[in-house]
Amino acid sequence: MTLTLHLAKGTVALASHIALEEIGAPFDLVWVDFRAGEQRSDEYARINPKGRVPVLTTPHGRLTETPAILNWLAATHPAAGLWPDDAFQRARIDEMSAFLASTMHVNHAHRMRGARWADRPESLADMAAKVPETMAAAAALVEKALPDGGPWVLGDRYSTADMHLFTVSSWLEGDSVEITDFPRLSAHADAMRARPAVQRTWALHQPGA
Numbered sequence: 080m081t082l083t084l085h086l087a088k089g090t091v092a093l094a095s096h097i098a099l100e101e102i103g104a105p106f107d108l109v110w111v112d113f114r115a116g117e118q119r120s121d122e123y124a125r126i127n128p129k130g131r132v133p134v135l136t137t138p139h140g141r142l143t144e145t146p147a148i149l150n151w152l153a154a155t156h157p158a159a160g161l162w163p164d165d166a167f168q169r170a171r172i173d174e175m176s177a178f179l180a181s182t183m184h185v186n187h188a189h190r191m192r193g194a195r196w197a198d199r200p201e202s203l204a205d206m207a208a209k210v211p212e213t214m215a216a217a218a219a220l221v222e223k224a225l226p227d228g229g230p231w232v233l234g235d236r237y238s239t240a241d242m243h244l245f246t247v248s249s250w251l252e253g254d255s256v257e258i259t260d261f262p263r264l265s266a267h268a269d270a271m272r273a274r275p276a277v278q279r280t281w282a283l284h285q286p287g288a
């Protein structure tokens with residue numbers, strides 16, 4: 080059975096898309112039209128009741144949540160070299176992905192998705208206004224966590240944590256945070272952009288692609 084990824088452009092689903100491309104296993108893409116609100120349709124609720132992307136359909140069932148999808152892809156495709164044998168290295172991957180999913184991504188969502196948490200226009204405006212500060216604070220923590228010499232989260236070993244980090248840090252500019260203020264993070268993004276699999280994937284997430 081071919082793997083199928085439900086995704087939308089410029090979203091966190093980019094990380095899972097990059098992982099599929101890096102692994103080289105056959106996969107299908109199903110683009111979810113956020114402008115049309117397709118993620119909130121009854122039909123999509125049958126695929127993911129959370130109304131979010133990504134969703135990866137596997138031979139064993141559907142998976143949601145980027146860290147789970149990335150770990151499953153890495154663990155089930157060992158030839159791609161994305162799944163370290165060492166438990167501490169795997170924990171480092173989880174440490175980064177958990178921070179990105181539970182903190183930095185949530186910070187970012189306060190700009191466009193404030194209605195998840197509040198209704199009053201002034202509350203939404205207040206949350207959006209705070210995003211440059213909270214995203215810069217998260218970027219500063221990632222900057223400290225990136226190892227000397229880099230370029231990857233695990234130093235000289237590329238992993239799914241890098242795909243997740245690249246995706247979330249690609250939102251910094253839109254959140255009015257200058258990535259070049261964070262030299263390691265900036266070098267990380269450059270190293271990612273040099274990878275052919277990332278280039279192929281990134282191109283598909285651009286408007287009009």
Ligand SMILES: N[C@@H](CCC(=O)N[C@@H](CS)C(=O)NCC(=O)O)C(=O)O
Pocket residue numbers: 089090091092118130131132133143144145146180184192
């Ligand atoms: N914790 C989830 C978050 C998924 C998520 O929030 N995806 C966003 C796109 S970045 C989404 O589908 N938003 C649709 C909406 O809010 O309507 C993960 O890391 O995969």
